[in-house]
Amino acid sequence: MVLGCSSGAGKTWLATALCRWYARQGLRVAPFKAQNMSNHARVVIGPGGMPGEIGSAQYFQALAAGAVPDVRMNPVLLKPEADTRSQVVVLGQVRAELADIPWRERSPLLWREAAEAYRSLAMDYDLIVIEGAGSPAEINLAADDYVNTSTARLAGAACLLVSDIDRGGAFAHLYGTHRLMDAEVRGQVRGFVLNRFRGDPALLAPGPADLEALTGVPTVAVIPMVADHGLPEEDAVPASTLRAVGLHVVVLATPSASNLDEFEPLRRAGVRLSFTRDAATVAAADWLVLPGSKQVRRDLAWLRSTGLDAAVLAHAATGRPLIGICGGLQLLGERLDDPHALEAAEPGADQGLGVLQVTTRYTDAKRLAQVSARFGALVAPWQALSGLCVDGYEIHLGRTSGPRPVVTAADDATRALGWQQAGVLGLYVHGLFESPAVIQALFGVSMPTLEQSFERLADVVETEFSRDFLRGIVCGERH
Secondary structure (H helix, E strand, O other), rough: OOOOOOOOHHHHHHHHHHHHHHHOOOOOOEEEEOOOEEEOOOEOOOOOEEEHEEEHHHHHHHHHHHHHOHHHOOOEEEEEOOOOOOEEEEEEEHHHHOOOOOOOHHHHHHHHHHHHHHHHHHOOOOOOEEEEEOOOOOOOHHHHHHHHHHHHHHHHHOOOEEEEEOOHHHHHHHHHHHHHHHHHHHOOEEEEEEEEEOOOOHOOOOOHHHHHHOOOOOOOEEEEOOOOOOOOOOOOOOOOOOOOOOOOOEEEEEOOOOHHHHHHHHOOOOOOEEEEEHHHHHHOOOOEEEOEOOOOHOOOOOOOHHOOHHHHHHHOOOOOOEEEHHHHHHHHHHEEEEEEOOOOOOOOOEEOOOOOEEEOOOOOOOOEEEEEEEEEEOOOEEEEOOEEEEEEEEOOOOOEEEEOEEEOOOOOEEEEEEEEEEOOEEEEEEEEEHHHHHHHHHHHHOOOOOHHHHHHHHHHHOOOOOHHHHHHHHOOOOO
8 A cells, every 4th residue: 555645745656656566577456546536537337337437546557557447446536526515426426415415424434335345356356556645644534534544454455655755854754644643554554665856865864764763664765756757647737847949738727627637648749738727828828728627617607707718719719729628618619508507506508608619508417438539521720630530538417519520439420529610629538638649640749658658667666666575565574
């Protein structure tokens, strides 16, 4: 189990790397995270073949492990809708009745689901690589911390505790977290990991030895800063790429923006990538992206209240590339009908931005699907996509209709997935920029595959950890 001193310490990265490293040793490996809080989700197959959704992190960890992504790998997914409210997804399906239950009362209910998912998963694999959440030392939440404490106890997991040394204060962070965490889980900690270290590891002495003298826990790896590792951010708005030159792609990160992780490949394609809510940055964009949205009507109202709707319209009027994906597509259309108040507190209809001749009506069924999309004859500036077939996924409320779709399902030409009007392209297919063929067509760049990225991560683990240590902790050995 990979625990962290904080969010962003490197748990996701390290868990993914360990999934691939142990899979390379010939083990059947699966990832597990009892609960994720993120609007970055992927569609997988659930029980009975029904599509479900899990956090992106566990989806990629499963691929790294060579396993088929499964709803059991992330049995609880909380998708924030406001500061104090989240949609609750259990085993891939929305459980609306759980959203209004207070957090402390809801946790035992969710833990029962998560514990059963872990037990079931553990029967099918040789090794489970578990990712914790946040910190296991949040003493105000300790009684209900099933993601870290209860999971670690249930699994009897050998635990690694990771700290981000690039932030500073790593030794204090490790010591304090170790002292404040649950006593039983503290006894399961087999090693500390210093992540994102820059410089000569010899300069760390005598820190690791002194820390071991205080805690009894060795520092088992010092991971260097790994730039451009190829994995998306788990749940945050990604950092912008600060480059002075090159094509500037701007993602308008509305308050309810979702699935921002799918734009990570653009960074590796060599473009300058910005995530912003700033009108001047939007105005300077060569390409503008409206991403998915957890609450489309709310984001539309926000665009108008901030004046950013005018910035989007001004960009569209120039003919420069503008793409809306999923909720972004809906925003770009002419009308949003919500008769059952599925997208807002009150039923109603809103005028969209009106740069695509489509309308959307919200229904009570969320569409979850893996999809293969075929691009028809597109015109400039999107003509390079013409004729491509791209695998992706759909996660959305609402059904959109309009004339002359330019993107359809590969297995059903009557199912419309996208429309173009001048420089504006809107489509329901998430994962467009994760396709090497799309990146090659649009930017003339050959991208490393996911397999190559996973192998690189495992190589870092191979270099920085002792093989005997990694083998020993799965056999219950102490070092």
